[in-house]
Amino acid sequence: MTADAASAPAALDDEAVLLVGHGSRREKSNEQVRDLAADLENRLGVPVDAGFLELAEPSIADAVDALAPTVGRITVVQLSLFAASHVKNDVPLAVQQARSTHEDVTIHSGAHLGVHPAIVDLLDDRAAAVEAEMGVDREVDDVAVVLCARGSSDPDANADAHKLARLLYEGRAFSGVDTAFIGVTEPRLSDALHGVAKRRPDAVVVLPYMLGDGVLTQRVRDRTAEFDDEYPYVDALAGDPLGTDPRLLDVLGDRWQAARTDSVEMSCDTCKYKVELDGYEEDVGGARAMLRALNHQAAHEDREDVDDDPHVHDAPEKRVSVCTNQTCAADGAPAVLERLRQAARDSDQCDVRITRSSCLGRCGEGPMVTVSPDGVWYGDVDADDAERIVSDHLDRDRIVSELVDQTL
Template sequence: MWGVIHVKAILFVGHGSRDEEGNEQVRQFVQTILPQIDATFYVHTCFLEFGVPSVIDGIVHCVERGATEVIVIPIILLPAGHSKLHIPAAIDEAKERYPYVSFTYGRPLGIHDATFTILQDRLEEAEIVLDEHTAVILLGRGGSDPDANSDLYKIARLFWERNKQVIVEPAFMGVTNPSLDEAVVKCVKLGAKKIVVLPYFLFTGVLIKRLEKRVFEFQSIYPHISFVLTHYFGFHPSLQTIVLDRLHEALSDSVQMNCDTCQYRLHVAEHHHHHHHHHDH
């Protein structure tokens, strides 16, 4: 008697960008980790927005390839509305459509020891000397979820714990405060002679290109201070470590974030039924 073949699929979820270069970076990154994933898994990549396929289309694709188990891994920096609401909503839809398929949902990249290896390397690549005259602004996207915003503060604090001789300030590109401009003013008041902007962004896009222009403007406003924009956090080799750790957690059922009981998700789900937003990426 023939046995039933159970296909397991891993579906990586990128945020997605209006800038196709950013979407291609996600696809290329997934290609780099394929050799470290058991060849029996079917691996596919999808996007929350702007890129194709969408999350639900990505799940459909995996099921059409014969998957009876789909492990969904978000390649998203911090836990916020996307990972708490929009991906679980797509999984819920898929569960109704495919009751015979089991789903496992991993957690976002979050705070990991390798995070600080990447930040340190970005500074070294820019030949930054970390001393008492240097300020590092860790610049996040910014959002409406307090968890994600506070995680950036935690990363900034833990980074300072490893580099106590330097000023480290968190800031956000939009939605919430402190803004980049406010962080620059604070660093100037604290006596910084060099201000380094380190973008905590996973991929290039509209905001990174806007940021390049803004840092150039800062140099004109504060001619007595040196400004440096490092490479964004990005798809550094150590990011493979973080993503593979999140995958292994999901495969071993040790994921430490339960979105089904998350109070933020339950509250927002009552008030938001669709994913409509107008920010740039």
């Protein structure tokens, strides 16, 4: 789809877009998301608000609550670079919960930024800016590039980083474009740089493949500076993150158009939640993906500021989710939810957050109650069972075995 097509005004006057960013403790990074939302609103001609998965406000739920009274359709566009667990689990869970809360609003869910020609061009320009600062020319000098992504436990996301690096290499005069990660998986940036040094290029350009100028981007700069000091015969310098470059609007416009026409394409052939990949066999299954999303959602409640680690939180010990979708609600889920909350308030032992959930995929076997991170799902729960779940499981870590539907 062309940028012009993606820029066309919406056909409906009552449509809004929710641009979902990850969220950061550094407010500068959150402001970049809000700036992109404002620019995207100008590009698309429909209202665009910003929401965040974690670490910043408003949350996805709060952002949808604010938009829902004024529009009939909301299209969620994700400001995520690759399709890892946030894209596959956490945002879809939040969207599904929003749908159950606002049944009179149509909510479309869009894809991540992914691999896109506009991003390849943007990275090429970021590399050129570093070359200019270093005083080198790829057409004359031996210039190597290392594209450094965050790193994920999802092989699909890591594979896309390698694909993006290859596309940046094709047709350009770099001596090579290597892929590295700042955490979680390998090769780590330091190891990749040492490998590049063995080829003795004139210069090494390190491109942080991140959106904001936050903690991880600074780590990329620090590792690059350390390498530059260690290898005096190779000049190395790190570039800037993607930021709010207007070319991102081309990508977001395409993702918006695909979402609002229900033509989102996601990779299923290499998704660890759908097929058995070597080393990831235990991740297969929709229920497991749902549990991970619930656990992750719980892990980002009640957090404390931590300067040097963007993912450390002071969360409740347990999180309880009660399915309040149509079938479970008809079977008494609201009463179960209220009794659980009351019993938890009366207890002086349990540290728990009790929330509603959208459909857990066990219709007809509910009300369903999940306890995370224990991986215990209770089925056919009634209001009288609530106090036992609190007093036995939440207070004393004794599973109420006769109510167990499944464990993960």
